[in-house]
Amino acid sequence: MARSTGEDAQALIRSLRSAYAATPKNLKIIDLYVAFAVSTALIQVVYMALVGSFPFNSFLSGVLSCVGTAVLAVCLRIQLNKDNKEFKDLAPERAFADFVLCNLVLHLVIMNFLG
Amino acid sequence: MADRRSMPVSLLAIIATLSIGNVVAASSVVHPVSDPHRSAAVELFTSAGRSLSLEETYEALRTFEVLGIGKAELRSDGCSSVLDVLKLASSSPKELYYALKVNQLSKCSSERAVFEVAASRLKAALSDVSSLLDYHYSVGGLVLIKDLSPDVDVALTDAKGTFQSIKALSQSDGRWRYGSNNPESSTYAAGVALDTLAGIVKLEDSEIGSSMISAVSNDIKKLFDSIEKYDDGTFYFDEKVVESLEYRGPLATSSVVVVGLSSFASATSEKIDIPGEVFSGLAKFFLAIGVPGDSKDLFYQINALACLEDNRVSIPLILSLPATVLSLSKKDQLKVRVTTVLGANSPPLKLKLRQALKSDSADISVIDSQELKHDSSGGFYYLDVLPDSIDVGKYKFVFQILLEDPEHKKSYATGGRIHVPIYVSGVVIVENAVISVLDSDLGTVDTQKKLDLDKQNDISLSANHLQKLRLSFQLSTPRGLAYTPHQAFLRLKHETKVEHIFVVGNSGKQFELVLDFLRLVEKFYYLSGKYELELAVGDSVMENSFLWPLGYIELDMPEAPEKAPRPPPVAADPHSRFEVKAEIQHIFRAPEKRPPEALSLAFLGLSFLPFIGFLGGLLRLGVNLKNFPSSPVPATFAFLFQVGIGAVLGLYMLFWLKLDLFTTLKVLGLLGTFLLLVGHRILSHLAATSAKMKSA
Numbered sequence: 001m002a003r004s005t006g007e008d009a010q011a012l013i014r015s016l017r018s019a020y021a022a023t024p025k026n027l028k029i030i031d032l033y034v035a036f037a038v039s040t041a042l043i044q045v046v047y048m049a050l051v052g053s054f055p056f057n058s059f060l061s062g063v064l065s066c067v068g069t070a071v072l073a074v075c076l077r078i079q080l081n082k083d084n085k086e087f088k089d090l091a092p093e094r095a096f097a098d099f100v101l102c103n104l105v106l107h108l109v110i111m112n113f114l115g
Numbered sequence: 116m117a118d119r120r121s122m123p124v125s126l127l128a129i130i131a132t133l134s135i136g137n138v139v140a141a142s143s144v145v146h147p148v149s150d151p152h153r154s155a156a157v158e159l160f161t162s163a164g165r166s167l168s169l170e171e172t173y174e175a176l177r178t179f180e181v182l183g184i185g186k187a188e189l190r191s192d193g194c195s196s197v198l199d200v201l202k203l204a205s206s207s208p209k210e211l212y213y214a215l216k217v218n219q220l221s222k223c224s225s226e227r228a229v230f231e232v233a234a235s236r237l238k239a240a241l242s243d244v245s246s247l248l249d250y251h252y253s254v255g256g257l258v259l260i261k262d263l264s265p266d267v268d269v270a271l272t273d274a275k276g277t278f279q280s281i282k283a284l285s286q287s288d289g290r291w292r293y294g295s296n297n298p299e300s301s302t303y304a305a306g307v308a309l310d311t312l313a314g315i316v317k318l319e320d321s322e323i324g325s326s327m328i329s330a331v332s333n334d335i336k337k338l339f340d341s342i343e344k345y346d347d348g349t350f351y352f353d354e355k356v357v358e359s360l361e362y363r364g365p366l367a368t369s370s371v372v373v374v375g376l377s378s379f380a381s382a383t384s385e386k387i388d389i390p391g392e393v394f395s396g397l398a399k400f401f402l403a404i405g406v407p408g409d410s411k412d413l414f415y416q417i418n419a420l421a422c423l424e425d426n427r428v429s430i431p432l433i434l435s436l437p438a439t440v441l442s443l444s445k446k447d448q449l450k451v452r453v454t455t456v457l458g459a460n461s462p463p464l465k466l467k468l469r470q471a472l473k474s475d476s477a478d479i480s481v482i483d484s485q486e487l488k489h490d491s492s493g494g495f496y497y498l499d500v501l502p503d504s505i506d507v508g509k510y511k512f513v514f515q516i517l518l519e520d521p522e523h524k525k526s527y528a529t530g531g532r533i534h535v536p537i538y539v540s541g542v543v544i545v546e547n548a549v550i551s552v553l554d555s556d557l558g559t560v561d562t563q564k565k566l567d568l569d570k571q572n573d574i575s576l577s578a579n580h581l582q583k584l585r586l587s588f589q590l591s592t593p594r595g596l597a598y599t600p601h602q603a604f605l606r607l608k609h610e611t612k613v614e615h616i617f618v619v620g621n622s623g624k625q626f627e628l629v630l631d632f633l634r635l636v637e638k639f640y641y642l643s644g645k646y647e648l649e650l651a652v653g654d655s656v657m658e659n660s661f662l663w664p665l666g667y668i669e670l671d672m673p674e675a676p677e678k679a680p681r682p683p684p685v686a687a688d689p690h691s692r693f694e695v696k697a698e699i700q701h702i703f704r705a706p707e708k709r710p711p712e713a714l715s716l717a718f719l720g721l722s723f724l725p726f727i728g729f730l731g732g733l734l735r736l737g738v739n740l741k742n743f744p745s746s747p748v749p750a751t752f753a754f755l756f757q758v759g760i761g762a763v764l765g766l767y768m769l770f771w772l773k774l775d776l777f778t779t780l781k782v783l784g785l786l787g788t789f790l791l792l793v794g795h796r797i798l799s800h801l802a803a804t805s806a807k808m809k810s811a
Contacts, residue, residue: 028736036729040722047718051710092805093798100794104763108783111767112776 030077034070041066057115065110072102144535145402146435147458148420152406153182156417159410169196169213174414176220181421181457186221194223201229208240208252215259230264238269241277246294250281251307254314261318274319278327281308281315282334289338290355299359302352303368305338309375313382320382328383335376339389348530349403350396366404370415373397377426391429391528398423398431398456398528420456429528432461434514436535437495443507443541443593444658449498451487453516462527465517466496469532474509481505506594507541507656540656541593543600545569548588550648550665552578555633566665568650574666580673584630586619590652597624600654607646607668612685615639619652632670640682641675744800752797759790 023031044062053059079087079095087095160167160175167175172193179186200206200214201224211233218224234257241253254277257269271277284292290300291308312331316323343365344350352372353365380387401420407413423431434453441447449468453461466487470480481504487496516529551563561582564574568588578584586605592598603619605628615638619628632639646668653660744750763786770779 025736025738029733029738032729032732032736035732036725039725039728043718043722043725047722051714052708054707054709091802093802097794097798100760104760104787107764107767108770108779111771114771 024082026080027077030073030080034073034077037066037070037073041070055115057113061110061114065107068106068110069103072099072106075099144436144439145399145433147402147433147452147454147456148182148417149458152413152417153184155406155408156182156184156413159408159413163410167193169193169200169210169217171410172196173213173216173220174411176217178414178417180220181417193217194221197221197223198229201233204232204236206236208237208249208256211237212252212256212259215256215263219259219263225263227264227267230260230267234260234267234269238272241271246297247281247284247291247304247308247311248293250277251311251314254311254318258314258317269318271315271319274315274322275324275327278312278315278323281311282327282330284308285334287337288341289334289336290341293361299356301359301361302338302341302354303361303363303371305334306368306371306373306375309335309372309379313375313378316379316382325385328385331379332385332387335379336388338372339393342393344396347399348392348396349399350393351400366401366407366412367415369397369400370419373419373426374422376428377422380427387428389428391431392531394423394426394429394528395431395530398433402433402456424455424457424459430526431456431528432464432516432530434466434516434530434533434535436537439536440538440540441501442658443501443505443539446500449487449501449512449537451496451514452494453496454494460494462523463519464523464529465519467515467517468498468512469515470511470513471502471505471537472511472513474511477511480513481510501539503594505539506596507539507543507592507598509656510537510539511535512537538656540658542659543598543654543657544591544593545652545659546589546591548586550574550576550584550586552576552668553583553585553629555581555583555631568652568661568663571663572665575669576666577669577671578632579671580632580636582632584632584668585627586650587625587627589624590621590626591624597621600652600657600660602651602653604651606649606651608649609639609642609646610644611642611682613640613642613682619650632672636672637679639670639672641672641679642682643670643672646670742801744797744804749797749800752793752800755793756790756797759786759793762786763790 041063044059044066048059076095076099078084079090079098080092081087156175156178160171160178163171176186178184194217197214197218200210201218206214215233237253237256237260240249244250244253257271260267261269284295285305285308286292286300288300289305290302291304292298292300293304309331316328341352341355342350343353351365352369354362354368356362376387398420401416401423404412404416407416432453433456434451436449436451438447438450441449451466453464453466455461466489467484468482468487469484471482472478472480482502485498485502487498489496512535514533514535515531516533518524518527518529545568548566548568549563550566552561553559554561561578562576564576566572566574566588576584590598590600599621603621603626605617605619606614607617608614615635617628617630619626621627648665648668649662650665651662653662744753763783766774766779766782766786770776
């Protein structure tokens with residue numbers, strides 16, 4: 001019935017929020033970073049939709065920078081999450097070093113393609 | 116069977132054709148030496164404006180001697196300088212040689228004492244000689260002394276040795292070198308060498324064995340193998356290397372070789388195996404120059420022709436025509452002269468006109484072979500009347516000279532079959548010229564006017580665009596055959612000077628042009644009005660080519676529709692098409708539309724918003740720097756790590772702004788190594804610290 005779905009949705013959201021509050025702070029930082037990157041990408045896409053894709057390489061470069069760094073951050077989050085049995089033996093510093101290195105390489109390529 | 120039997124027959128035919136020898140198609144007309152040469156000689160040799168050197172005096176005297184001009188034309192005959200040179204003890208062999216040559220022609224002196232001095236000087240020079248030219252002057256001088264004063268002792272000390280040292284300079288291709296230390300071989304030098312060797316034989320023929328002479332004959336044969344030729348049968352000599360400093364040109368080279376060959380042939384009784392066609396070709400080469408404009412060229416030409424005139428091997432006969440354009444209307448006769456190269460009479464011979472080939476059907480002769488009659492008083496051969504089958508047009512007449520005496524056949528060169536281009540012109544008969552206006556569909560005649568194409572006409576016609584204009588006439592040659600002239604045009608010129616030209620086509624004798632105005636309305640740009648008519652019919656062999664105005668035609672064209680092409684503006688000045696044209700502005704690819712700057716800046720600001728949001732979110736989460744190492748060494752490393760990352764990002768900014776990839780990569784290599792080291796230190800330190808905390 002309509003009322004139960006509305007109440008169910010609210011209940012679902014409440015439970016999600018409380019579960020999320022329990023995540024460790026470093027993972028929350030990473031989630032925030034991902035959100036920042038994706039929203040920047042969205043703004044760039046809206047801009048391109050408005051003015052046309054003339055320097056297409058610049059558009060791609062900007063969007064892929066955001067998307068790439070978001071993907072790398074997600075990979076970092078997977079590696080740092082303690083519930084993830086696969087990466088139990090991986091030192092978090094090592095994961096972070098990988099994240100930094102990959103980002104630097106990504107941004108070199110992006111800067112080259114920016115034009 | 117049939118093939119086997121026919122093969123020897125055809126082979127025999129081929130051999131027979133080859134043995135006739137002179138199947139070369141020679142097709143240009145040259146003229147023997149004549150009065151223009153004489154007047155040119157006088158002009159060239161006396162216009163120097165300065166006293167001539169001995170060499171130039173000799174050249175002038177020799178040319179005058181051959182052409183039969185009196186020596187008086189040459190103001191001084193150089194005798195004073197001749198005697199000076201002959202008496203002077205320090206004269207070089209070259210000066211003595213030319214002095215003796217001039218002396219021979221102007222007979223300055225015949226004192227024995229003078230010649231003895233000169234002879235001893237020349238003999239001394241021979242023992243100390245180094246180059247071919249020195250040999251030439253010394254030996255030549257001694258030969259001249261022997262001719263002029265037979266009792267002077269001109270015996271060579273070592274004739275055989277001298278002969279062999281000259282022969283040693285010969286090359287395998289028949290050319291000669293100028294000296295033993297000069298590696299270049301030259302055809303000119305070959306001519307000089309042959310002359311010199313002939314001179315040695317003249318001086319001491321007993322000492323020179325026949326084997327040595329036949330060796331030189333072989334060289335001559337090899338030299339003539341390298342002769343060059345043009346397609347029309349002209350032969351000439353030229354050097355292989357034309358960039359050498361001593362290059363003298365084909366005229367001088369051919370002339371010297373001819374002189375050398377003829378003097379060698381006359382000095383020895385050796386059989387020189389060179390075909391007659393080579394001599395005819397050489398004669399053609401010298402005569403085809405016409406009258407040279409330079410005194411030295413004239414000397415080379417005349418001297419060579421004089422040697423060809425009475426050489427022992429083969430004397431060329433020249434066929435020349437005073438006129439190659441024959442008019443049928445004036446009933447011109449075909450006249451041909453056969454002479455030697457210097458214009459002297461030929462031995463008794465028969466001249467046959469073998470073929471007359473029309474220019475458009477070059478294989479079929481329009482006449483049978485016939486003999487030309489000889490006019491002994493004028494010295495030329497002629498045909499009374501041109502055969503009936505010769506009509507107006509361009510022909511190639513093929514002549515052949517047949518010598519009557521078999522002895523003459525051996526000593527004269529007839530040049531084989533000689534092709535001569537002949538133009539036969541005549542009056543082309545124009546008749547039945549009619550111009551008419553026809554109604555287009557039915558073809559009925561609206562108006563018809565007769566034209567008289569011997570003069571200008573002044574007819575006036577009128578037509579509208581539904582009608583046709585028809586012009587017709589007949590052309591025939593004097594012999595009554597059909598004739599197509601080179602040009603047959605009808606021109607219509609409007610009052611506004613716009614003109615149109617049409618070609619009048621023909622089938623056989625009938626020429627006809629039909630202008631269908633219905634189809635031509637657009638071509639005429641819908642212009643109505645008076646059009647002048649002009650008819651042009653012409654050809655190079657048509658004696659009555661004409662361009663007649665015929666009159667006017669009043670054309671009534673419909674109104675021009677909107678999109679009709681306008682007639683091209685006829686410029687007042689016909690040369691205006693060559694004026695400067697308007698400058699063309701080039702349009703390159705249009706630049707892309709860019710968004711307004713305000714919008715771009717707005718979005719720039721907008722894209723910073725998520726970053727601010729990120730920072731705000733971080734603050735809300737309560738990030739702190741508690742884990743930053745407190746002890747100094749790790750702290751510095753941590754600080755350097757952050758600085759390193761910042762530096763790399765700064766490098767990327769610079770890369771985008773102004774650096775190129777290679778510089779960036781170089782710097783990145785350095786920064787990256789630094790960052791790696793620092794990062795490794797700090798991160799391993801942090802890892803160790805957290806492991807301690809966990810275990811603790």
